[in-house]
Amino acid sequence: MAYANYNTSNPVFSSYIWKYNRSSASKMTLNGVIIKSIFSLVLVGLTTWYVWDLVNKGEDVQYYTYGGMIAAIVFSIITSYKKKWSPITTPLYALSKGLFLGGISAYAEAKFEGMPMRAVGVTLLTFFIMLILYKARIVIVTKRFRSVLITAIITIMSIYIISWILNIFGINTPYIWGTSWFAIGFNIIAAIVASFSLLLDFDFIDRKINKAPKYYEWVATWGLLVTLIWLYVEVIRLMKKLAIRF
Template sequence: MSLFGLSTSNPAFTTYFWNTSRKKRKLGKMTLRGVVLKSMFCLLLVSLTAGVSWKLFYDGVEVKWITTGGLIVALICSILISVKREWVMPLTIIYALAKGLFIGGFSAYIHKIFPDLPFQAVIITLVTFMIMLLLYVTKIIKVTQKFRSVVITVTTAIFVIYIVSFILSFFGIVISFLWSSSWFAITFNVVVAIFASLSLLLDFDYIDRYIGKANKTYEWFATWELLVTIIWLYVEVLRLLKKLAIRF
């Protein structure tokens, strides 16, 4: 079973993206080294623009529209990547730069109220990534069709809730359980963080399946998707730490 034709929680790993013609395969095959190098490059871009946004915040610049603009641009890039596969390389780079602006401003704001919380979130995200990779490599958690279906369904529902909340915020309507520090809000945040972590397993599984099969262009799709999941996980961890800090 799959939702909206997807076989993973991330659109970059659907059959639509991975169906390649014989002509395109002549460009070279996708390699793990290529995915790793591109991912590291894009994470560096995220860090650079996050640093710019962070500095502007502490220089007294109002970064609300910079962070919001970064989020919107990143969303537009994701939509365009879904329909314009040939633009994946420049769009992934733009996505990384835009998401960095969002993360930088968002993290700086939280750091001002709760010092060092963003750095703790980075460490937790990295540790979680390594644990998920270990669980996948050792097959302690096997990515079955049923596992995919559950993760896809839940993550899709989560993203729908977030998108609706983002749209409603422009009209002054706030979905309280997304932002409050109530126990229900914390529980919801924990569930979201767990499924963000589980999404990494699906990503590893699909990259593993297409190494040496898909053409080299799809290394950029893999990079984009890993960025989406890693950044999502970081944001959820940071939001959870913030709620716990307020609560305790």
């Protein structure tokens, strides 16, 4: 399959971002991706814990939460256009995203004790289940599989963007953010799509091992963080809705 025609659900792994010079001597390895992913997750955990501790001290972390979210978007854009900067921008993305996660997780903990840790557990369990399904070839990533999943992701993200814009103008979207059965169903679908997008990411990284330049290990790490954090956010949102509903 031609490289330029290969698609994945995660925009991080698009053909534009994954263009590289094939003459590069040092190549991307699986161990490199694993080590950098673990390191980046530790960074996420550190800033998450920092903001969480501020909440416990009674401080307002709204600026940390929204500032982290905006910074994460900025570093994502920089990484997508300046891939050689990824050894710097990916750790910065992880730190920024941790600030955002710290805010929403501390809020969830205050309302529903133990929920964030349960959401982390579900996210990690889902990650390993998807990895087993991929490695055991129980689920095979085909062209049709990719097309359906990409369409689902684009649809979900479009709905989120539209609802965010409407909320800015004071128009509520309870069918997305509320606790109705429709909102819960939508959240479940989004979580499932986020889970299965990991399969596409595994597949794409697998194809590029020992082919892409060494610094792409950081780009791959960034892509996995994007998917894992999206999955965590969907899981914790679903848990909150179910807790309120019942």
